[in-house]
Amino acid sequence: MLETLLPILIFSALGLAVIGAWRRIRLWRQGRPSPVPILKGLAAMPRRYLVDLHHVVGRDKVMSNTHVATAGGFVLAAVLMILVHGLGLAQGVLGWALLVASAIMFVGSLFVARRRRNPPARLSKGPWMRLPKSLMAFSLSVFLITLPTVGVLPADFGSWILAVALAAVVTWGLGEMFFGMTWGGPMKHAFAGALHLAFHRRAERFGGGRSTGLKALNLDDPKVSLGVETPSDFTWNQLLGFDACVQCGRCEAVCPAFAAGQPLNPKKLIQDMVVGMTGGSDANYAGSPYPDKPVGEHHGDPHGPIVAREGKALVDAETLWSCTTCRACVEECPMMIEHVDAIVDMRRFLTLEHGNTPNKGAEVLDNLIATDNPGGFEPGSRMHWAADLNLPVMRDVKQADVLLWLGDGAFDMRNQRTLRALIKVLRGAGVDFAVLGNEERDSGDVARRLGDEATFQSLAKRNIATLSQYRFQRIVTCDPHSFHVLKNEYGELGGNYEVFHHSTYIAELYEAGRLHFAPWKGGKVTYHDPCYLGRYNGEYEAPRNVLRALGIEVAEMARSGFRSRCCGGGGGAPITDIPGKQRIPDMRMNDVKETGAELVAVGCPQCTAMLEGVVDATAEIRDIAELVADALVPESEARAQPTGEARIAIKEVAS
Structure with a gap:
């Protein structure tokens, strides 16, 4: 009986899966066009799955091994089942291979079941709670029906009652594994996720690459939508990416806004976009709200509309404005979904079409338009703080090895101390540098993150026109936000530069023997990774190597490196100022307190402002440039050369 039933069940399930796939693809194709190389993407998919995706999944070794066993066993078992039981090709090793594959899958399903026995809060429940049983039903039933095929059990094994029971279990497993992949259910992520890897809108992320710059809008094309108003305004491969969400909650666990009690959960946001794509409500959502x-x-x-001006729609505007754009969610997502891109796309519509930027947002954008800086300061006063420094200005010298980009910290008294320290370091190393002076405008970072693409492009194009008048080898800045924009987002508009964060450049100067430091005599020090230097640009070691060169042994916080907690200062969050149950910088200073550090080394003016704003802070906040400037000694007074290990470490970072 099974010999008759199995081919019918298998090919019926496959047929329904194909119909569901066509239906699913039509849902994605509601989105705007996005040109991707179809064949090249499909050819790259296996490597992207086995290498890039598992690089993220592998951070949790237990779940990585579980996923390899379960997913790998399923793919192999599904193919072999079609050959052995669907087409009757049981000769040779195929049947035995099917036994091994289904057994491996069953072992993996046991670990999935253990994880679901008492799941952490970040995991969505609901339909996901039946997944271990479905995996077991498929793997165990395939194993049992294959035993007679390979001769381990008699060909007429069992009565017709057992055959019917096994067929029922097979149907359950087939329904969840095949039918559910394309019609909806816990396995939906397998189909959508594989194609998402093939047609990802940021193909540069794969193969060890990095792609973090926001994509520009073509403001000269009247047909181009100014941001995203409805789900269908997303590109089709963005909708595909949303549908790939596995609801694991890794993004939720690292989101600073969610931890602070602000109305944002990146996992829920992605699921809301899926609801919008398919139509309906979020009533069936079974995760953290x-x-x-x-x-x-x-x-x-x-x-x-995704955000309604009156009444309820998919999400409330304050959900979008809660995001700090720290990219922690993107970094943790095993499906490589681009949450930040989606949030900024939706902000663009609210800002450009509705002028709906909360709290001080509209004032800041007006200031950028009128005065080229977010604070509304007189543009001609940008260099007042440096009146006694006799800084070389590009307008006068025309060329220099280094263009020092001051950023809008030039209007902030606290950051002026950092700039003075950096200038002291550059002069101590004999660097040929100059500044733009009053010709420098805001980089446009805050305008772009607030969704005002028009103001960003206006500022960027004027800065590019100014920079084109002068000759320099590289740009150095102590602001990671300006660093990121100049390095990664000006290129689309015609500005391609070699840009260094000041910590990386200081590391290079030290390695070249142009800087000498007195031994550190202070207390315990920890280091806070700026999001736009670390997660956005992959620079984690240069700041730490500079601190080590100073003789400082960094006491790392529990959340550091690529998992560093955001200070709360990015993405215009201090401007939109959406309230929560606690402040993000307060949480970060609690992280500092746990290390027992007396001083926090930072490398970003936003981080300095946010962390120094914590009322009951137990540690001093100082920029790396300030620590280096304080430790500088002339070469003639240098007591000894640094250890070979320190110089080798710095050299590796510089290279």
């Missing part, structure tokens, strides 16, 4: 936001009251459809 937005803090203090009930589930079941929001609804949408592919062509309806």
Whole structure:
């Protein structure tokens, strides 16, 4: 009986899966066009899955091994099952291979079941709770029906009652594994996720690459939508990416806004976009909600507004404005979904079409338009703080080895101390540098993150025109936000430069023997990774190597490196100022307190401002440039050369 039933069940399930796949693809194709190399993407998919995706999954070794066993066993078992039981090709090793594959899958499913026995809060429940049983049903039933095929059991094994029972279990497993992949269910991520890797909108992320710059809007094309108003305004491969979400909650666990009790949960946001793509409400969502936001009251459809001006839609505007754009969610996502791109796309519509930027947002954008800086300061006063420094200005010298980009910290008294320290370091190393002076404008970072693409492009194009008048080898800045924009986002507009964060450049100067330091005599020090230097640009070691060169042994916080907690200062968050249950910088200073450090070394003016704003802080905040400037000694007075190990470490970073 099984010999008759199995081919029917298998090919029926495959047929329904194909129909579901066509239906699913039509849902994605509601989005705007996005040119991707189809064949090249499909050819690259296996490597992207086995290497790039598992590089992220592998951070949790237990789940990585579980995923290899379960997913790998399923793919192999599914193919072999079609050959052995669907087409009757049981000769040779195929049947035995199917036994091994299904056994491996069953072992993996046991670990999935253990994880689901008492799941952490970040994991979505609901339909996901049946996944271990479905995996077991498929793997165990395939194993049992294959035993007679390879001769381990008699060909007429069992009665017709057992055959019917096994067929029922096989149907359950097939339904979840094949039918569920394309029609909806816990296995939906397998189909959508594989194609998402093939047609990812940031193909540069794969193969060890990095792609973090926001994509420019073509403001000269009247047909181009100014941001995203409805789910169908996303590109089709963005919708595909949303559908790939496995609801693991890794993004939720690292989101600073969610931890602070602000109305944002990146996992819920992605699921809301899926609801909008398919139509309906969020009533069936079985994960953590937005803090203090009930589930079941929001609804949408592919062509309806995501954010309603009145009444309920898919999400509330304050959810989008809670994001600090720290990119922690993107860094942790095993499906490589681009949450930040989606949030900024939706902000663009709110800002450019509705002028709906909360709190001080509109004032800051008006200041950028009128005065070229977010604080509304007189543009001609940009260099007043440096009146006694006799800084070389590009307008006068025309060329220099280094262009020092001051950033809008030039208007801030606290950051002026950092700039003075950096200038002292550059002069101590004999660097040929100059500044733009009053010709420098805001880099446009805050305008772009607030969704004002027009103001960003206006500022960027004027800065590019100014820079084109002068000759320099590299740009150095102590602001990671300006560093990121100049390095990664000006290129689309015609500005391609070699840009260094000041910590990286100081590391290079030290390695070249142009800087000498007195031994560190202070207390315990920890280091805070700026999001736009670390997660956005992959620079983690240069600042630490500079601190080691000073004789400082860094006491690392529990969340450091690529998992560093955001200070709360990025993405215009201090400007939009969405309230939560606690402040993000307060949480970060609690991280500092746990290390017992007396001093926090930072490398970003935003981080300095946010962390120094914590009322009951137990540690002093100082920029790396200030620590280096204080430790500088002339070469003639240098007591001894640094250890070979220190110089080798710095050299590796510089190279």
